[in-house]
Amino acid sequence: MAMFSNWIRDAREHWKEHLPKMYSEYERNGVLQQKLEEAAEQTFDEVYDLERSGISPDEAWQMVRERYLFLPEEKSYSLAKYTKTKAQNAPFFMPINNAVNCY
Structure with missing residues (x-):
């Protein structure tokens, strides 16, 4: 795994910052290092x-790195974010005298 040490280090930092739930779960279950190594191997x-199919090393890296090592950020789901106030639930009405002429 020394061959992948930079990738593993960078992925670990990325996961910790951008995927804290996944990172914590892997760490709690004792599989974090294994998952990081698997991600590096799959990327490689x-x-x-x-x-081998003719794509340049840089292009290949750009195409693959976000599939395993630099996964998209976890979305935070907050009930407060999805709870509307009464004003937000009210239907929208615009007085006719404030309407913009679209012609």
């Missing part, structure tokens, strides 16, 4: 395959 395998 796909980059290698793409390079």
Whole structure:
């Protein structure tokens, strides 16, 4: 795994900052290092395959890195975010005298 040490280090930092729930769960279950190594191996395998098919190393890296190492940020779901106030639930009415002529 020394070959992937930079990728693993960078992915660990990314996961901790942008995927805190997943990171904590993996850490709690004792599989964080294993998951990081698997992500690095999968990234390497796909980059290698793409390079063998004629894609440049940089292009291959750009195409693959977000599939395993730099996953999209977790979305935070807050009930407060999805709870509307009475004013937000009220139907929208615009007085006719304030309407804009669209012609």
